[in-house]
Amino acid sequence: xxxxxxxxxxxxxxxxxxxxxxxxxxxxxxxxxxxxxxxxxxxxxxxxxxxxxxxxxxxxxxxxxxxxxxxxxxxxxxxxxxxxxxxxxxxxxxxxxxxxxxxxxxxxxxxxxxxxxxxxxxxxxxxxxxxxxxxxxxxxxxxxxxxxxxxxxxxxxxxxxxxxxxxxxxxxxxxxxxxxxxxxxxxxxxxxxxxxxxxxxxxxxxxxxxxxxxxxxxxxxxxxxxxxxxxxxxxxxxxxxxxxxxxxxxxxxxxxxxxxxxxxxxxxxxxxxxxxxxxxxxxxxxxxxxxxxxxxxxxxxxxxxxxxxxxxxxxxxxxxxxx
Amino acid sequence: xxxxxxxxxxxxxxxxxxxxxxxxxxxxxxxxxxxxxxxxxxxxxxxxxxxxxxxxxxxxxxxxxxxxxxxxxxxxxxxxxxxxxxxxxxxxxxxxxxxxxxxxxxxxxxxxxxxxxxxxxxxxxxxxxxxxxxxxxxxxxxxxxxxxxxxxxxxxxxxxxxxxxxxxxxxxxxxxxxxxxxxxxxxxxxxxxxxxxxxxxxxxxxxxxxxxxxxxxxxxxxxx
Numbered sequence: 001x002x003x004x005x006x007x008x009x010x011x012x013x014x015x016x017x018x019x020x021x022x023x024x025x026x027x028x029x030x031x032x033x034x035x036x037x038x039x040x041x042x043x044x045x046x047x048x049x050x051x052x053x054x055x056x057x058x059x060x061x062x063x064x065x066x067x068x069x070x071x072x073x074x075x076x077x078x079x080x081x082x083x084x085x086x087x088x089x090x091x092x093x094x095x096x097x098x099x100x101x102x103x104x105x106x107x108x109x110x111x112x113x114x115x116x117x118x119x120x121x122x123x124x125x126x127x128x129x130x131x132x133x134x135x136x137x138x139x140x141x142x143x144x145x146x147x148x149x150x151x152x153x154x155x156x157x158x159x160x161x162x163x164x165x166x167x168x169x170x171x172x173x174x175x176x177x178x179x180x181x182x183x184x185x186x187x188x189x190x191x192x193x194x195x196x197x198x199x200x201x202x203x204x205x206x207x208x209x210x211x212x213x214x215x216x217x218x219x220x221x222x223x224x225x226x227x228x229x230x231x232x233x234x235x236x237x238x239x240x241x242x243x244x245x246x247x248x249x250x251x252x253x254x255x256x257x258x259x260x261x262x263x264x265x266x267x268x269x270x271x272x273x274x275x276x277x278x279x280x281x282x283x284x285x286x287x288x289x290x291x292x293x294x295x296x297x298x299x300x301x302x303x304x305x306x307x308x309x310x311x312x313x314x315x316x317x318x319x320x321x322x323x
Numbered sequence: 324x325x326x327x328x329x330x331x332x333x334x335x336x337x338x339x340x341x342x343x344x345x346x347x348x349x350x351x352x353x354x355x356x357x358x359x360x361x362x363x364x365x366x367x368x369x370x371x372x373x374x375x376x377x378x379x380x381x382x383x384x385x386x387x388x389x390x391x392x393x394x395x396x397x398x399x400x401x402x403x404x405x406x407x408x409x410x411x412x413x414x415x416x417x418x419x420x421x422x423x424x425x426x427x428x429x430x431x432x433x434x435x436x437x438x439x440x441x442x443x444x445x446x447x448x449x450x451x452x453x454x455x456x457x458x459x460x461x462x463x464x465x466x467x468x469x470x471x472x473x474x475x476x477x478x479x480x481x482x483x484x485x486x487x488x489x490x491x492x493x494x495x496x497x498x499x500x501x502x503x504x505x506x507x508x509x510x511x512x513x514x515x516x517x518x519x520x521x522x523x524x525x526x527x528x529x530x531x532x533x534x535x536x537x538x539x540x541x542x543x544x545x546x547x
Contacts, residue, residue, distance in 0.1 A: 111414060115396075158529050189418035189528070192520060218532050255529050275526045280397010281416075282526060 008118030053081030096129025124306030160260025215259030333380025
């Protein structure tokens with residue numbers, strides 16, 4: 001008889017473990033050399049804590065249990081809220097910047113047959129204190145450099161602005177109650193439904209055109225010349241960030257993406273996603289969250305990014321096969 | 324840009340065999356993509372080579388319902404499939420770029436003509452039994468219309484299920500309605516209209532942006 005595992009979980013045997021360990025050691029060495037100290041936080045937190053940080057992060061944590069006093073604990077689905085709590089609690093008297101990194105498992109729900117992981121290992125960094133664009137540039141450049149040190153060659157990073165699409169809808173005077181569905185279409189990039197809904201709302205042809213073309217702009221800094229107008233603030237921010245990254249020699253790996261959205265609600269500025277052409281899914285992501293720490297009583301700007309280590313490992317293996 | 328970053332930028336296209344096959348190949352012809360080999364080889368599944376043209380490096384032919392799977396995982400960068408398939412696999416992470424306006428059909432609730440088994444089951448038993456190849460769409464439709472339903476998943480010949488008393492009604496795709504009529508069934512409700520859609524892998528949409536925008540732009544042109 002064979003004892004089965006819950007879908008989305010798996011064992012790691014020595015060959016894979018050796019490679020995973022080598023990968024995380026290299027990433028950790030890069031993070032450490034840049035002054036990012038490694039931390040651990042508990043794998044369960046009070047649900048109230050997660051909810052105070054971010055409603056969506058709390059909901060994404062689908063594994064809940066009661067403790068001996070009947071309080072609800074949630075198995076974390078994301079490290080960032082825990083790190084925000086940690087900084088607010090343990091670094092009260094310390095002056096920023098605070099640089100932290102972590103290597104830890106998180107958990108989320110999966111669907112059968114989709115190849116999703118119920119339990120996934122993340123390696124990430126959080127930079128607390130520095131504002132945009134300097135803080136963003138440090139985080140992006142460090143992650144790109146660390147992946148290169150770890151042996152990846154063709155990785156890229158997508159950079160967008162978490163508020164851009166909301167600002168665009170406000171500028172186009174879309175009624176507030178109609179914005180939710182449009183944002184949903186934009187985040188799924190269902191451009192067909194987007195066009196249909198935009199017409200149903202009665203937006204002018206010019207506004208509809210903008211709503212579809214602007215979030216489709218992605219590529220090098222030249223795409224910023226084709227944007228502007230209602231999203232000038234976000235475009236200017238992306239331009240400054242790209243210039244800083246170009247100075248650090250990372251410009252070629254950057255894809256500016258005006259339509260990039262991340263699921264979690266706490267992003268306030270740049271949003272980030274890491275890709276490799278060898279695999280069809282993102283290797284990780286993150287962004288700027290300037291309001292999250294304030295919810296724990298320490299109003300500090302912050303930016304971070306997390307990599308899914310098993311996905312990075314798969315990309316590494318796929319790159320090697322292609323060479 | 325470094326050589327490594329630009330390598331392998333040709334597109335892989337997933338083309339659905341079945342009802343959408345012919346019109347999809349016609350569209351590709353109009354875009355200047357050579358489909359002669361695909362047309363000539365009904366059993367071959369993978370076609371590759373720089374001779375395809377139009378920035379396309381490979382064409383794979385798959386079942387329509389498998390197109391989102393290939394595209395989600397990046398085994399194909401772009402694909403063509405029906406909106407019905409996308410609605411049934413709603414949680415797949417693919418981008419829906421264009422309505423191609425062919426392959427028109429409707430997802431409907433159908434039951435035996437001149438028979439009120441559906442209404443009677445709902446009234447007296449509190450729930451309807453419904454056979455379908457589209458369990459998600461069917462379940463969502465009955466939930467959204469406030470009715471309880473037992474969804475019975477079948478793999479083919481759905482029309483037989485109400486005739487044999489297996490179920491009270493079916494949820495199925497119909498283009499002309501002829502198969503329904505030939506089996507003494509009639510359309511009771513229309514759930515959604517469907518057409519062919521162009522879908523894209525999210526990562527390829529960014530890494531192969533220029534080639535993809537080129538194809539989307541040309542489709543918009545030839546459709547005009």
